[in-house]
Amino acid sequence: MRDQAPASGSPSERRLSTRETAELLGVKPETVYAYVSRGQLSSRRVPGGRGSTFDAHEVEALARRNRRESGGGSASPGELSVRTGITLIEENQYYYRGVDATALAARHPYEEVAEWLWTGTLHPGASLAAPSSSVAVARRAVDALPEHAGPADRLRVAAIAAAAADPLRFDLSEEAVLGTARILIPTLVAALPPAARGLRDEGPLARRLWTRLSGRRADESTLRVLDTALGLLADHDLAASTLAVRVAASARAHAYAAVSAGLGVIEGPLHGAASGLAHRLLLEVLDRGSAGPVVADELREGRRIPGLGHRLYSGEDPRARVLFALLEDVPHAAPALAAARDVAATAARHSPLHANVDLALAVFTASSAMPASAGETIFAVARTAGWIAHALEEYGERPLRMRPSGQYVGPRPPQPLPG
Template sequence: MVEHPTERLTTQQVADLLGVKVETVYAYASRGQLSSERAPGGKGSTFDPVEVAELTARGRRPPRQSPHEPVTVRTALTLIEDGRLYYRGADAIELAREHGFEAAVGWFWGLGTTPGVTLRPPAGLAPLLARTGDSLPPRTRLTDRLRIAVAVAGSTDPTRFDLREESVRASGAALIGTMVEALPRCAPDYPEPTLAARLWGRLAPEIPGPAALRCLDRALVLMMDHDLAVSTVAARVAASARAHPYAVVSAGLGALDGPLHGAIGSLAYGLLIDVINSGSAADVVSYHHRTGRDIPGLGVRVYPDGDPRAVELLSAMRELPFAAEVLTALEALVDAASGPGARQHPSMDLALAAFALANGMPGEAGEVIVAVARTAGWLAHAMEEYQEEPLRMRARGVYTGPRPAAD
């Protein structure tokens, strides 16, 4: 009979016994395959040697994927099917109607909707964010401020390399609150202590009515995730390399900044202003076609019959009397861009642009809303990816350059 050691093992000892990296040991613990306890003094974790031996006997180390095989990303997070969007099996539209962003994040992170996740920056970080923000040029984009805030928050978090789910959730919840806190204040604090209320005060000069604030809260829920969008792929690639959560979010923000992804909302915002100022959506569309540019904010490939998120937000905006002019311009734009027998549909980017314009927010407000909301999604994808084989998301290059000279 083989005797197992009775003393608890350190994380490094477990990694050596299993032939894996320390990060993989934490992944086993997060999946419930190993149970961990804090070491005396609170530094590091310890593991039951019997459980480690049983895990070794079961051969539970995931097989390494061949570098010549395409990577298949299996996810339990988001499903787009039959023109509808689902978060962990729940209809995203219904979730947005029934719950605020904090509760929706809890659902998406596998915690349920009650009581919801507290999205607040760490105590003591606000002065550092304020000093950092004051050092930037006044015209610094809000999305650039978000990226800087993520870097600042990561540099001050000593737990950032702990990739266990409970640690990622704690750091992620604080990070989302930090991103909002880092934005310059435009209006006094709204009495409601939600993330949507705090974000409103950074984007609009006036205190919102309840219906307008509900629209923003709903938009945050609807933009939390959208399957494997390019920014989410970037985030998962970073997580595959076992980058910490702040680096994962930075990767997502980098991809989101592209004009074909997150920046579409800013382009659509300018388009709506052109329609309102000119009074002719047809002339605006004709000019875009003449210059060879696509109309930003129209159509989403996965929703051939219309983006349900946009339908939901635009429907909610009709409760706002001051939004009538912008909604009229949006409808005129869609009509002018639709060809015979080919009806166009507004995307969520166009709906967010209309929402921002109707509420006196700047053109990049839609990008900010997407970035804050999608951070919750990127972190959920990171938690999934941390449980996969490290470095699996490596593309295979096909060399097309000059061949080496023959000897």
């Protein structure tokens, strides 16, 4: 039975269920009760029920304290801590190499943001282009996939095909890896099947990606949203996919293989594919005319509301804030934008979760005649820049350091041989 919070009392005594508390803290429900046993949280039993509720202000204070400790280089017991100079997240904001990431993505195209992540130097006018030989190999491999293959499938296959065509892929010097990065990202985009014929497939990466996602002709306001989204999503500290990339790089896998490791992780609904769930939610809200019944159905089924909440931000996701502001200037985005705000406002009556980047991305994809999977494609292409940056950083560390020790919980030996 899912814990239910009692009806709200005064605003100063907001109560959260165990599930909501776990989401805000980014932990499992069992860990919430471990915090209680250690005196870090207080709980109150639900009258007549088996669950407990928690004071929202106390939970938010603990979440802020955990983030500060993580940002300061220390980790909670049992957590892996990795020193990195790429992205810092603190106080509801994030920074690429010390620079406000939202401002950087808003003022510079994705190509320049990527170069900043890789080199720490801004390269005005930077462009990403792939040789025709690399594109041809990747396209042939992707075209051979079944029609129902998803974005992550296509991008993984494209990365593997591009790797097989590069005999120098095992050169892990910084210069060689940067060369790979500047070829791989445009190859991934070019390998995707076009959404329609006759669209202009040249220019900045955002324009080329658009032709793979929507059959509409893009205007400058929508291209600006897409380009900014790519920059905002280029990195986000040690997300699950980025950790996978660093593990691969620690084993000295080449850059294509490291990126493939990241692509293997983002397919999960709690990571890169989350915007697709938010996309479908928005379409249902638009179809039914109100977020109320849609949110009610999600809660009745025991599902979390997609597009809301982020373990690293107590307030609104700064990436969502930037994209929502840009979407205000896209006239055909108005209905989806209103639906997203309706979802956030309706859910706020139940829990103090704010809109995250998945909801903003869903507004963009749902209003741009894109499939629900488009957000996953945008995320994967964008994040490849950050993955390369982390792979480069990891190549400079001691090999195979990403090797945690297992905590064996099976039967103690010696055990008899099975009969």
